Amino acid sequence: MSDHTPPAAEVRGGVLVVVPTYDEATTLPTTLARLRAAVPDAHVLVVDDGSPDGTGDVADRLAHGDAAVDVLHRPGKQGLGSAYVAGFRWALDRGAAVVVEMDADGSHQPEELPRLLAALHGPAGPGLVIGSRWVPGGRVVNWPRHREVLSRAGNTYTRLALGMPVRDATAGFRAFRADVLAALPLGEVASEGYCFQVDLAWRVVRGGGVVQEVPITFVERAEGRSKMSRAIVREALVRVTLWGIERHLRAAARAVVGAAGAVGHRVGRRT
Ligand SMILES: Nc1nc2c(ncn2[C@@H]2O[C@H](COP(=O)(O)OP(=O)(O)OP(=O)(O)O)[C@@H](O)[C@H]2O)c(=O)[nH]1
Numbered sequence: 440m441s442d443h444t445p446p447a448a449e450v451r452g453g454v455l456v457v458v459p460t461y462d463e464a465t466t467l468p469t470t471l472a473r474l475r476a477a478v479p480d481a482h483v484l485v486v487d488d489g490s491p492d493g494t495g496d497v498a499d500r501l502a503h504g505d506a507a508v509d510v511l512h513r514p515g516k517q518g519l520g521s522a523y524v525a526g527f528r529w530a531l532d533r534g535a536a537v538v539v540e541m542d543a544d545g546s547h548q549p550e551e552l553p554r555l556l557a558a559l560h561g562p563a564g565p566g567l568v569i570g571s572r573w574v575p576g577g578r579v580v581n582w583p584r585h586r587e588v589l590s591r592a593g594n595t596y597t598r599l600a601l602g603m604p605v606r607d608a609t610a611g612f613r614a615f616r617a618d619v620l621a622a623l624p625l626g627e628v629a630s631e632g633y634c635f636q637v638d639l640a641w642r643v644v645r646g647g648g649v650v651q652e653v654p655i656t657f658v659e660r661a662e663g664r665s666k667m668s669r670a671i672v673r674e675a676l677v678r679v680t681l682w683g684i685e686r687h688l689r690a691a692a693r694a695v696v697g698a699a700g701a702v703g704h705r706v707g708r709r710t
């Protein structure tokens with residue numbers, strides 16, 4: 440933890456942006472500067488997993504000069520999902536009203552965050568707002584064709600398997616209402632990569648919450664290295680498939696119970 444730990448009153452009732460980092464020493468300073476300029480009232484928590492490139496020190500330096508920036512240091516790479524869960528707990532413990540997820544690599548443009556926040560307070564009453572690449576108006580810049588195909592295909596598969604009305608469920612630029620986030624069983628979330636994003640959206644939908652998508656322009660990182668891997672894609676594919684099967688089995692079980700009830704009712708009337 441950086442030497443500035445904000446009193447709860449500084450965060451309470453406000454927006455807390457969680458920025459997970461692993462080897463983002465070259466990208467973090469610009470991202471934080473843009474974020475602080477775009478949403479000056481927001482508090483920022485960088486969650487660094489002992490990055491070998493010294494991102495943790497860079498983050499500490501930035502936090503030292505800015506009371507609205509804090510750093511949570513974790514020993515060694517533990518994955519994006521668990522970094523976010525640690526950041527969420529930190530935010531909820533301090534009474535944040537809104538919790539935001541944002542990458543450090545420049546793909547999520549801080550200047551678009553005010554639109555996400557406006558939607559969160561808008562008439563649809565969402566518990567979760569997702570900055571979406573795949574709704575009308577959303578787009579990607581400088582993304583290799585194979586990444587776009589993978590993301591579109593993965594999201595279509597997810598939507599059909601889960602019957603979830605979300606076009607970009609793997610997106611990681613999002614804003615949660617804190618009460619909705621606090622109601623999720625964060626201790627049960629075991630997903631690590633893209634799947635973490637699907638997992639949380641799916642839990643919000645199953646809990647009866649509204650998920651709203653806002654179009655964004657996603658910009659491929661210009662510096663640093665992607666942590667996307669085959670294992671992360673595999674994790675998402677396996678888990679989403681299992682959740683889809685589970686959903687169909689539950690629906691089938693409900694249909695059988697319903698049919699048995701109807702037959703029992705008819706038999707009962709005849710006897
Ligand atoms: N604390 C922490 N942060 C991580 C970890 N893995 C990735 N990150 C950060 O999470 C954010 C997203 O990671 P990226 O490498 O950009 O992965 P991605 O956005 O899914 O993949 P690309 O689309 O290729 O950029 C970045 O800010 C990373 O530094 C991790 O294990 N721990």
Ligand SMILES: [Mg+2]
Pocket residue numbers: 542544546660665
């Ligand atoms: Mg990225």
